[in-house]
Amino acid sequence: MSNPLTTPQFVPPLRPMTELYNVAHERPFSILFANYSWALGIAGGLALLWAINAWRGNHERVEHRFTLPLVAALIIGGFVNVLAEVQQPGRLIYGYYLGWYNWDTAIIKYGILLLPVFLALSWWLAFQSMPRERLGMEISRLSAPWRQLADIFSLWSRFYSLFDHRLLTRVVLAVMVFLGLFGPLYSAVFLMNEHGVPVWNSPAEAMLFLASGIGVAAAMMMGLVPLLGWMASGEWLTPRPYHRWTAVIALALCGTVWYGWMWWIGRFGTIEDLRAANLFMGPYGEQIFWNWTVAGLIVPIVALITPLGKSVLMQTVACVGAIWGSYAARIGIVLGGEAINRSGAGYLAFHTDIVAFWYTAVSLLLVGGFLFALLAATPRTSATPGKA
């Protein structure tokens, strides 16, 4: 129960918190929100890195071709988790047809508008990133009905290439950068908008989710995207080396933000904030330390900064660790925020919700399904991107 960041206002030792195991609290969010936040956050990070990569003209690299199917699948995964969480999907859109004033204070209106755009754009760009000739060749071989269907799904990408138009490309990539930032930030802003939950009502959370999204995305560029390329093409394609340092910096930033945030709370926080710190440093401390700090930050950073960090093994280890840690951090923040009893009496225990687990599992299937579908649609190519 000791607190490594003890300050004069952070009463040492931390006051013991009573686990209100006997309180079944009706939480606004379950782990489905954490799923959604994670999926959109990582999708945003990937989109951001992809757009920067594309802006720099690296169209032949493995990350250019095989990132966006993952982005699209993650957006779909995030989306279905939201649908499962809100339960009344109809109420997600009523503001559009019943009047904007009904959404005076609702943050959801921005997500409802922008996330479909993000998905559509990612989907389209996934096909735009494919070699146009090969795509055309494969589609043209299909029978007429299948050909029409393939054209619809690929948004007729065999007939044109965005990247032939420099200005338009820049505009689209700028939009992609915006959406890539929006993805990680939105779920944090969403939580910040929920009143009376001190953990959620902090801008640190937005910084954390963004840095986490970028860090994990960079790790995925090294540890996962090549694997996707291999699955589609049978060749192991090497990504650009700078992802390694992007991941290290972003993950280090995560650690700085997290512990800086805890320090800030201890130094300047209100009593409600202190309760949050008590929870994260106290009852949740062990979980946070092992899953987030060690598995999610220290292991990936160490794996990447050592000379062995160039190896596929270390990059894969870093990728798995970062994924695990970023998910754990979101679980901790979402569930921990809700767990803090506003009366100060203690904290509320998390109770297993089989429905939430069910939708978590099936959303994983959906993400995998859509990802594999897009990979299957990827044309076979003799070109060897990444070997340049």
Place this chain on the structure above:
Amino acid sequence: MLERRGILALAAAAGVGAGTAGFAKRLVDMIPFTSRGRKALHPIYGNADTPEWLRDAKTGALRPNPQWTLRHTVDLQCHSECGLRVKIDRATGRVQRIIGNPYHPNTLIDYTPISTPMIETARLPGTVCARGNAGIQSAYDPYRVLVPLKRKGARGSGQWQPISWERLITEVTEGGKIFADTGDAASRDMEVLGFRGLYAKRQDLMDQKAPELGHRSNGLVFQGGRIVGSRMLFAQRFMHSFGSVNVFDHVNECELSHHVATRHVYPGVNMTQPDVREAKFILYWGTQPGDANFPMQTQGKYAAAARAKADGLKYAVIDPLLSRGGVVGDRANWVPIAPGTDGALAMAMIRWIVEQKRYDTGYLVCPTMTAAAAAGELSCTDATHLVVVDPKHPAARKLLTAELAGLGKPVAKGEDDRVVIDAATGKPAQAGSTARGTLEFSGEVNGIGVKTAFLLLREAAEEHSLAEYAAICGVPEARIVELAREFTSHGKRAVSTLYRGPVKHPNGYYNGTAVLMLNLLVGNLNETGGMATGGGGYDVKKGAYDVMGVPEAGGAAYGVIINREGVRYEETSEYRAKVAAGKNPYPPKRPWFPLSFAMYTETLPSAVARYPYGVDILIWHKATPLYSVPTQGNPAFVEAIKDPKNIPLILASDIVVGDTSMYADYIIPDASFLESWTHIDTYPTTLTKGTGLRWPMVRLTAKTPDGRHMAMEEFLIDVAKRIGMPGYGAKGIPDAGGKYWPLNRREDWYLKATANLAVAKGVGGDEVPEASEQEIAIADLVPFQKEFGAALKPAEWPKVLGVMVRGGRFEPASGGRKGGKLAHRFTKTLHFYAEETATTRNSMTGALFHGTTRWVPPTTALGKPLEALDDPKAWPFTIITLKGALQSHSRLVSNYVLREIMPENGVRMAASDAAKLGVRNGDWVDIVTPEGRRRGRAVVVEGVRPGVIAFNVGYGHWGYGASNYGVGGKRIAGDKVRRAGIHLNPVMRRDPDVWQMSLMDLVGGSVVFFNTRARIEKVAAKEVAHA
């Protein structure tokens, strides 16, 4: 490559297919995009109710939403009796929502005057607490008993058969071998005396050798659990007409010693409360604002408002337990006192205050109200009155009168016929003719040794030093001084108030009086920010009708109540016979309680022990003694209740098969609080005069053959009519003109009581307005008036409806104060010295009780110190109970919305104790007492005094839907939610010398909840797995 693509395609198909299938329900929900499987009622508000009021967008005018009926009634989820606004769906007739009645004083600080039309209350409804909101689930409990049930098999077998109303009435009235069909060997051949047979014996003496016990008809006992106000009057009317004195509710289980102590300090008053909003400092003993108190939400609201003021309220909570609602911010603090030692702390404070002369001398020297008024005081005390201290004098322990003092003819009567030492002359004088008495005097008057009541208190306080008191109560001496100094630093705007905590001990009465005595030292009664007795309620017994009058009953109801309350043992034939035989009359078989009333906890053991007499017919009305009375849930006692030879006929009037009613022979379906009637007065806390009206919002029980919804009252009416009791049937209730009105259904009685309420003398601004057409429409009262039109004179209806639509009659909020002082004042002389107590003996030992309060250690009935009974080294913990804001009463177990928040209670223990025992929060522990053991989860907190363990009452049920039972051969499965948690009442300490009696306060009459010693045994993990 094809293979690779094929695998990917296959994986894609599997993933998308399985994922889509898994999401099928949500995806289907998306198809209409306005629903989630079922269409939402409203596109924006979803499935939330539409509002009660509709607003014209252009004019802003409000009108009632015709979808809803709105009615005002009174809550019974706890005993705060808050006013409710009940929203009923006209289409389904179902209660949909409960909020506060803004006319009721409990629900708003500045509540709405009853002259305000209902439509104008739309913008400011009142508040209720979580329990009040949850009341819908009490009424619509799936375990409700809606038709009469008769046991099948042995008593307590858990098997029931539904029977008709006629059969119920016939069998219990006519008696005979009514259990022949049960298959129970113990009772099938038993001849049961029904109501008719017992009523026929109403002129026979219970015991020829003890005529004071009354008639055989006292063999009918009505043991009321939760029954208040005019519902109790209805039951009393029946019982008295029948010829039985045995009708009472559960007061001694709850906090009787508080009432008795209050009565002795504030003669005749059961309860006083602080003027919370204007007080500067309050000592809350054994309670805290925001937790159970009278009324809970109002106390909490007032305290919150008062402490928010710049120079507002400060308070200290003196309680072994710090609970959630009480101590908030830097204006409140917690004094974790050792259980049951409140008297020691209070006496220590008294000692310090007296020694430092920080009492209000100018107030205390006023010997009468006349003198007090002349001095500008609003009350007076007997501080200067002389008490006969010569133990050999015939008037020993009594207050000296003018005649005894040789002062000639008394100038005053009653309590003013007292003698003081005139401060002006230094000579004895009649109090009635003296402006200032001497506070401290010891000497002789007319040859009689006397002392002033104040001096007696001082001497009592000086029996121990501050250090000794501090050691007893576990509060440091410096803290005691700090509290006493603070208490005497705010003039008359400091109050010492209590609830159950200090009094549920063998020494509860003395603790209670000591706590209240502090108020007398600062003279705070009737003062702004001081102590209040409140405005009381309106008379519903008389006025337009004499609803209690049954002249033909002829006074058959007399004698000793089975609980032996209100009677001195020394006045009984038993005592006299023993003395005549040269025997030591002490102790009797069981104690007598001369100063007490409603000794509910003694009913069952007295009935089984047949002391002072046996019981023929027992009616449990919403009573659950086996669950709620300490010790009575023990197996041996339950077996005794199950034996029909002990009590031949047990009827339970209940809304469920409860923890106790499961042992009845018949269950009479009763109305829930949303279906029943009562008139119930408001509490002193709100300072104003008021009487709330509870009336049926809905009617859910089955109907009698003539169309009445079954309820306790309908049962009593039908029994009365069948056996020809006076006061029922055609010649039921006399009006003011002497004309009799029929009493064939409960509304015939309650509506007349409501008419009395409507015409009762007011206090200004409280005249009941006639209900407007709009209000009648809002409350949907046209059908009601049509159905019960004959119950009242036509001219009475408009105002009776006016009371109904407002949920009672209430003085305006402004009426509580007059000229900066409290408007409703109590003007009798307050008592430092309780003469009645001083001249009453402990029936078990023969020792006289103390007339001056003092620190009295807790003992058994025969005087054995509890410390010697259960060695604290072997039993290091003391059990206490709490009534939480979400769970305060056993009947709330059906409120799942509350259970969802707090499904279990657990055993709260101090973190330091837990650390010593190696117990972690959430561990399973066994609580072991000298009477048994129970298992629960440890809740480790800082807010419990070390050495104390606390459990929230109302958990760990075995009835009330917690266990399986059968009705008509159909199995009703119990719900584990209702079984959850720990209940320690059954293993609480019994008195070792009286059969099946809990530890008791023999002065005040309270049953003891807070003196059971225990030890904690951590349950091994292996054992938990098998638990």
